Amino acid sequence: MAGLLVVGLACAIGAAAVHAAQAKSPSPVSLEYAVKATYLYKFAPFVTWPPGEFASTNAPFTICVVGNNPFDGYLERAVAGRGFGGHPFSVRRLMSLTPDAHCQIAFLAQLPAQDIRQALAAVSGQPVLTVVDSATPDREGIVQFVIRQGRVGFEINVGAASRNHLAISSKLLSLALAVRDPS
């Protein structure tokens, strides 16, 4: 046991040293989630929301993060000062997704399948672009992130998009690894 403790101590010291060395750079988010965060706000120009979606011409464009927040502030920093169509991006953290949350994009992060389904049901028929992080067997979200060969890609369910009154541009569809249309 003593041996284990010694090694543990060595690891901890090594870890602390490395941690201290790079503590200045604020980059605790993993690259995978940095890429996913970037996708989230870059999807906006390729999706058409129904007219009247925004209360005013400069109302915020809201990206909601539902569930565990894997971004650790990265998404907020990334969208700071950015906007789309005159609407500044804003990020909201939600424990659960409701129709009155007024999200344009809802990212469902690392939730159990049941919670994902409940969140998707809550905004079904509402103009919300649902983006699901972890794979659910039925892939009912509009956008589903998938990891293929170490890269982040996405699949698109156009049936779910039209249910939510969203039009997805052909450009975005062409970049999707798979396009599903469950009728």
Place this chain on the structure above:
Amino acid sequence: MSGAVRTRRLGTAVLALGLLAMSFETCADALPQDLGSLSLEDLGKVVVSSVSKKPQPLSDASAAVYVISHDDIMRSGATDLPGMLRLAPNLSVFQSSPSGYIVTARGFSGNNDAQNFPNKLLVLIDGRSVYSPIFSGMYWDDQFVLPQNIERIEVISGPGGALWGANAVNGVINIITRQAGDTQGGMLWLSAGTREHGEAVQYGGALGQHAHYRVYARDFRRRSFDNSAGQDAHDGWSNPQIGFRVDWDAGGGDTVMLQGDLHDGRVQQVGAVDSRSTEGDVLARWRHTISDTSDFHLQAYYDYVHRRDDASGSGFVLRTGDIELQHSFALGKRHRIVWGIGDRRYHYDITPRVSPVSSLLWDPAVNTQNLANAFVQDQIALGSRTRLTLGLKAEDDPYSGVSLMPSGIVSFKPGDNVLLWTSASRAMRTPTAFDQDVIEKLGTLTLLVGNPDFRREQLTAYEAGWRAQLAARATMSVSAFYNVYDDLKTVEFSPAGLPLLWGNGMRGHTYGLEAWGSYSINDAWRLDAGFSTLRKRLHFKPGASGLLGTSQAGDDPSHHGFIRSVMNLSDRWMLSAELRQVGALPDPKVPGYVELDARLGWRPTDKLELSLSGTNLLHPWHQEYVFPYSDRIARAVSFDLRLAF
């Protein structure tokens, strides 16, 4: 081995890990700050595979669950399931021979002399139970899944009776394989090492627009080990296997999966022909999503096992057919219900072992039995942060009739990233043919017979746990248990003295702690650590024979733990190392050990990966289980090649 040598070896290990830590600083990749300037196309080209584990979701599973991820498995270099299970801090894995393993959660590794088997852990591969209904327990050599096809392994320590039924007493292992769509293309794997050789080839393709398949073939040979006296045990093992999986997305919320495997294992024996085990299985599952909050699945499988030892003439054929239906739905805003029914029918045909010295007979030797079950679980939201989960399973087995296994769990989320839970539950290990129908003879003397009055072994378990995500970089889980056992299996005298009978003469309690955590120092380096402790307080009931002592329930270490370092040295180089320590086994005594495994992987191109792995690097050999039933487990080195095409 002298203490001085041991200390020096450990010192070397400490030095090595320290050097790794230092060399690492130079290779840490900073996060690209300019992702925002990339186009969508270019975002899709960023290689993100990293060692920093995704923060584990604080899921509803209020239990001591440890998830072994696909990435952990690939980086470990493990070639068989028990090797992968060593990655879980809440399991004990003992290797006794090239093909022999014992895996336990929270103790009860059994005892060979008492013919008490490690039978309190349930193992499922894609929903197929691989627990043997003849003798209760596991034949680990019959279970293999290609590492790259495993999505994850969920290891639940603690009873799972209310959901999974009998024999999920101390834990449940769920092995979940990847969908065929996630394993497309060709893969070739070649491995050569001091201990074993293996080859595998797999190809995955599409069947039309909505279905995918994969087929694989694998061969594997592990050399004979030295027995505990240091002589060749002549117990080498080979196990070729083939298999397939098809996934079909039928649209309209319907998915269909079909998979099957077939293997033919051979284990060498001293001065006799190889013992053999042929196993084949096929499983089909239909899942239907009824609505956003409701789905069901219907699953059926068939499994055939033929194990035989032609030298002694003994063996058995076991055919199992199983069907289950499970439905989950939301009831109002507060309730989530899961219920299911299942039926398993098995037929066995046992060939007795008969020799002038000792015989093992069964009455009946040919039998068909049925096991039916039904369960319901309700997750009730009590406010936004508290959840109550109530479950009950009823199982009707051929020997003890209906068993009821209830459980109740309360979980509470005081903050977004913390979960507290506590539970009380009951679980059973149900009798088998070995408990009730066996006849053992020494020459002409009938030494022991099965007991028709042998009852279920019972557990009432109390657990509490805490799980937290500490910032984005660290996760931690601590759980404690207090298990109360009754009617544990013992050997008793019949009224006339002999023959002996199986009985239920032992009871007692165990308690312990399981803790693990993970810390991502940065995107390229993660440290994992875990440990488990176990204390057993067992005693014989009044009137019990007391034969063979209370240690017959299992020879279990009081603690074990590991520290693991997983790092990307660069885009192309990976290094992982695990130092583990296992406490001594108390009775019979087996010394504890400290061992180091390490693997260096190099990906010269996206299609090719070469790796060098070493297991048990600190000592020439150590022993993990009881003399004389277990071999020396030697240091081993292996070179692997993995090619995608």
